[in-house]
Amino acid sequence: MTVKIRKRYHIKKKKLREIRGQIGDYSSLIPEKATVEIIETDDNNIILVNGEPLLMFIDDRVVPTLRGALKMEIDRGYVVVDMGAVRFLANGADVMSPGIVDADPEISENDTVVVVDERNRRPLAVGISLISGPEMVERDSGKAVKTIHHIGDAIWELEV
Template sequence: MEIKRRYCLKKKELKRIREELNNIFGIEVIPKNANGELAITDNYEMILLNNEPIAFKLNDKIYPTLKTLLTHELNKGKVVVDMGAVRFLAKGADVMAPGIVDADENIKKGDVVFVVDETHGRPLCVGEALMDGKEMKESNKGRAIKTIHYIGDDIWKF
């Protein structure tokens, strides 16, 4: 991934991003007095704090990075998958409903969600819900989450 442009975010822009991430996960991901940067790449707009990617923007929607999820204890928007799904998710596959063990029932179709494994509870991927949370838990066929960012991809390596 090649950075085309990089510049400091204005306080107003960073506040909007902070509020959007807070709405997604219900906790403060970006500290109030933080200084951020925006790095424009081929595919994404990366939001950086101290040269670490904390979120990225794709199609006017903000997604947290897995590194951000590793440093915060989140339950809102969380989906748990069985260990059989891990190897597929590590290669960027979408999350299929049969592999889902548990999901936040407040998830609505189109929400930003993240997926963890059932054994360790470590984040595996970030994506967009294709079903409601309750439907994810009850369904035994179909795609439940479109994977946007996963372990080992360009954003992870950034």
């Protein structure tokens, strides 16, 4: 599956200030003098920073893409999964509680999270938490994170 681009344009300064205010921890992905554009697609709009897809819109929130997550230190909003979960996540599966070995205790329900593997701590997916961080680690059944973007999907493969 490929991303069908409908429109591409530069972001106005006022809109860029709004986005920077919204992304909090991820604001380091947009340096001061960066060229910032929006790509409108049939699914999710994507924010290009100097030609790279580093952020995207999911509903009314701005979240990092995996390429964006790879460019930063992930010390908040992380979910660590065991190596057995990696192949399922690469196919777009949601994160199940039994596969979680650690999670940021500050995570609340409906937060944006970056899912990383336990061995290399490399981002595998971006998702929305369905339960709190401590619950993710404690539970031994059920979904913990709804995956919205994963390695190998159309956004990961996007070449602009």
